[in-house]
Amino acid sequence: MHELALSRAILDSATEHAQGCRVRRVSVSVGALRQVVGDSLAFHFEILARDTVCDGALLELRRVPARLRCACGEEWELAELAFRCPRCGGADVSVLDGDQLRVESIEVEEAACTARR
Amino acid sequence: MHRTKVRVATDVLDANATIARANRADFTRAGVRVLNLMSAPGAGKTSLLERVLVDGLPGVRPGVLEGDVQGSFDADRLSALHVPVTQLNTDPGFGGECHLDANMVRSALGSIALEEIDLLIIENVGNLVCPAEFRVGEDVRAMISSVTEGEDKPLKYPLMFRTCELVLINKIDLLPHLDFSLDRFLENLDRVNPGVEHMLVSARTGQGVHAFAAWLGALARGEIEAAA
Numbered sequence: 527m528h529e530l531a532l533s534r535a536i537l538d539s540a541t542e543h544a545q546g547c548r549v550r551r552v553s554v555s556v557g558a559l560r561q562v563v564g565d566s567l568a569f570h571f572e573i574l575a576r577d578t579v580c581d582g583a584l585l586e587l588r589r590v591p592a593r594l595r596c597a598c599g600e601e602w603e604l605a606e607l608a609f610r611c612p613r614c615g616g617a618d619v620s621v622l623d624g625d626q627l628r629v630e631s632i633e634v635e636e637a638a639c640t641a642r643r
Numbered sequence: 644m645h646r647t648k649v650r651v652a653t654d655v656l657d658a659n660a661t662i663a664r665a666n667r668a669d670f671t672r673a674g675v676r677v678l679n680l681m682s683a684p685g686a687g688k689t690s691l692l693e694r695v696l697v698d699g700l701p702g703v704r705p706g707v708l709e710g711d712v713q714g715s716f717d718a719d720r721l722s723a724l725h726v727p728v729t730q731l732n733t734d735p736g737f738g739g740e741c742h743l744d745a746n747m748v749r750s751a752l753g754s755i756a757l758e759e760i761d762l763l764i765i766e767n768v769g770n771l772v773c774p775a776e777f778r779v780g781e782d783v784r785a786m787i788s789s790v791t792e793g794e795d796k797p798l799k800y801p802l803m804f805r806t807c808e809l810v811l812i813n814k815i816d817l818l819p820h821l822d823f824s825l826d827r828f829l830e831n832l833d834r835v836n837p838g839v840e841h842m843l844v845s846a847r848t849g850q851g852v853h854a855f856a857a858w859l860g861a862l863a864r865g866e867i868e869a870a871a
Contacts, residue, residue, distance in 0.1 A: 528773035636647050637645060
């Protein structure tokens with residue numbers, strides 16, 4: 527439901543970095559610990575991007591698995607929803623990876639810039 | 644056509660996080676601690692606040708910021724308790740959002756009498772998904788899960804259950820009438836947020852409400868910190 531707000535933020539970020547150039551691709555990494563519906567994100571992005579430099583740009587989502595580390599030193603990839611350490615059963619667990627929602631990069635057309643880069 | 648890759652590496656919620664930090668700095672400067680209270684619609688956020696605020700919190704001057712998509716039903720209920728209440732609607736003007744974000748709270752800052760309070764409870768829009776994604780400037784987060792919602796909810800909405808420092812389990816007066824297994828619920832909660840503090844409460848009978856009141860008092864005194 528909040529994908530509309532997220533799409534708007536992705537569009538703002540991509541547009542800012544495009545500096546007037548036409549954007550063909552927006553690459554976003556989505557951690558497994560985020561509750562983001564990819565189809566919904568792409569749907570909202572397509573509509574919001576109309577008549578902007580991102581019009582028609584491909585929104586590319588890369589899913590990142592969750593990696594956790596326990597205070598005991600154990601590291602593992604989260605396969606099912608169980609955040610206790612599989613080795614010692616401890617709860618002092620930190621997230622190493624998989625909680626991001628980040629615009630990683632954009633691909634722009636050099637020859638289609640309205641402003642000087 | 645020549646294409647160039649431009650590195651961005653920006654958190655999607657960066658803009659929200661920046662405003663949330665500004666809100667928190669303003670609250671801290673005013674000596675106000677802030678709780679972001681979340682739950683599904685109908686879990687009992689307003690009822691529990693009514694119950695805990697009606698007797699007053701010893702040594703604490705609370706205020707409430709009510710987030711709703713529309714209307715001021717909750718704010719009207721709470722203002723009867725002579726607690727300063729500010730209504731914040733997310734309907735057109737804000738886009739009818741299903742959650743509060745940092746900018747919405749920022750827009751309401753001017754109408755909150757920060758000098759009259761030392762604890763601000765932000766009652767978020769009823770929703771178990773979206774509010775979890777948006778920091779609004781709170782010190783800590785709490786959520787209410789009522790027993791009528793079922794014992795599987797921590798597994799269905801893990802982000803919400805993981806993001807909170809306190810989980811209140813409400814409507815426990817109804818337990819004798821339900822098939823709800825409290826043990827199973829606590830097992831599921833422990834899977835997604837091991838060791839998180841929880842309290843059993845009933846806004847209707849008042850059971851467990853004193854513990855929540857004590858927790859709010861500790862929060863107002865700065866004795867409760869966010870885990871992350």
